[in-house]
Amino acid sequence: MSEKITIYDIAKKLNITAATVSRALNNNPKIKESTRELVLETAASMNYKQNKLALALKSGRSNNIGVIVPRIDSNFFASVIRGIEEELYPHGYQVIICQTHENPKRESENLYTLIDAQVDGILMSVSDVNDENNSAFRNVLEKNVPLIFFDRSKHIEGVSSVTINDFKGGYIATKQLINQGCKHIAHLSGDQSLEIFKNRFLGYKQALLDNGIEFNEKYVIQSKSSVEAGKEAVDILLELETPPDAIFSSSDFAALGAIQELNERNINIPDDFCVAGFSNEPFTKFMEMSITSVDQSPLEMGRMSARVFLEQVDKTDTIKIEKKVVLAPELHIRKSSTRTTS
């Protein structure tokens, strides 16, 4: 029932050698047309399937690529993966998923595991920017396995990345709040050691400065990407001498929490308080009080990362291209930052 058919079986049946069978199947021009046809027919009739593992061992290419993300059950990462998978599918690559749960040790393990599994490339979003597991990255580079960062990248010479312009994202979101007439704009930031959060913050700051609004450190709150964290941040902000009248949050979840807390306190959104988030999570547009948010085009990011990988994979080892693709963020303006009064 489950007999595995190999090229040797075909060879035996036709009284030729496995080498000839292999050549016939691979369209080697040195094979007589009649032989080729015979082999192809026989292979089909015997239901022959090439053993990809043998091929992988011989060629050194597994046709698998590894994708490492902090977690898969987030709309953003899932969409990126979707993009990667769709782009790579036609090229015969399979996508292996790893999660780090933001744990550097896990990240390092994943890198080693993927290299052990002989993947042809690694696409990842880093969890931690610490230099601790640099050895894992060095290992990848030494093995000459293409490495591409997406969204959250790390500065390593010769390594390509696909990110969005987080600075600009922070800038346009903040600018929109300013345009609505907000004077005291607070910022909920993520872990500043990650580039993305730092840049969103810098974009926010620059937008303030460009529009003659003083930057106030007290308005910047470092918080996690959670509803709870957003609520807590509002608690703190409203205690200030001059409470803010708007929030630009680096996380949609925190933005949601902020809105919930503001509602609880009967503060009118958007007329008395505007809110903008980041990521364009599905729920931001579903809410009745739909939330203004910066879209990161995750699908496109995934596709682009895959394309960058494909460009690199065939290059000889000597040529190393370092490609930095930066996608443009897009602000989706919704109710939470659209004042009805002037």
Added chain:
Amino acid sequence: MSEKITIYDIAKKLNITAATVSRALNNNPKIKESTRELVLETAASMNYKQNKLALALKSGRSNNIGVIVPRIDSNFFASVIRGIEEELYPHGYQVIICQTHENPKRESENLYTLIDAQVDGILMSVSDVNDENNSAFRNVLEKNVPLIFFDRSKHIEGVSSVTINDFKGGYIATKQLINQGCKHIAHLSGDQSLEIFKNRFLGYKQALLDNGIEFNEKYVIQSKSSVEAGKEAVDILLELETPPDAIFSSSDFAALGAIQELNERNINIPDDFCVAGFSNEPFTKFMEMSITSVDQSPLEMGRMSARVFLEQVDKTDTIKIEKKVVLAPELHIRKSSTRTTS
């Protein structure tokens, strides 16, 4: 820089054979303790890494398992995959992701591709129940590769599945609407050729009958899982002679669409119209008008599927266990079906 170290390199260095090295590395008891230590030390110092592809070819086990889902960028499937990955990670399995986009042809391709890639098992949620690509499934079974269905399964003898009790899910959601005093409960159903939707519908129907409410075919609308479809369904339902006063939707997205349309028409939710959905998508609890929904515990479903796989993978070919795990759905009651008036 990128020299691959093999057991032969170690053997040469120590003037022994690769066989001895292999045995030492594998803790074969026939190896002298001193030799083992020497080999282990040398392997470490040379930075030896076992070539998993060679191992896979020799053993016939790739340590990869394939997961096929309609799409990955849905909270439900992403969460299931998370569960699978977490459960399998400690066992050294890698997860390969495939998407069908609800396309039977793609589903069939994915099955063949995974078998070609010599995965050790396949966990999947079917896209289509049509018998067209039965040959792909037969292929999997013939190759004796463990196959496990989750959520959306197919009746194949000897194949295990992990699902939730969709009938009960439909029942408890409907029952809650009845408890709220709703008399005319409509149902937005998905594709009835899929078991899950049929069972949710049957649960709905049974709940009506058990509570002395007449079943009315006109109240059942087959719609897609989208916001738009939910809106359209409401349009139709409100045209009826006796419009319903509640909706149980098999999809949270359609439930959301329904709510939006009802709001547009100034129909008061939940006092004049109750709504319940299915899947417990994140947004259902984030909304101000939070949506009652049936939770499918996707994480647990993923973990359980992985466990069922692990049980099967080591069994000899002769023993085939067919395990049908049915998880209990849990109703999360929220504002959309909690009347404030009696």
Added chain:
DNA sequence: GTTGGCAATGTAATCGATTACACGAAAGTA
């Protein structure tokens, strides 16, 4: 002193496919 047994290691086949090199036959050339 021969034989048996055991411990430790070596030899070589195997997994399935690819491919450099070799070789015989046919065909072309002088």
Added chain:
DNA sequence: TACTTTCGTGTAATCGATTACATTGCCAAC
């Protein structure tokens, strides 16, 4: 006719690890 190409296949090595079977040396038992 004799020599060189060319064509189509065969031979055998290779990818890296595992493992059945063989071998070696040593010690004990008779």
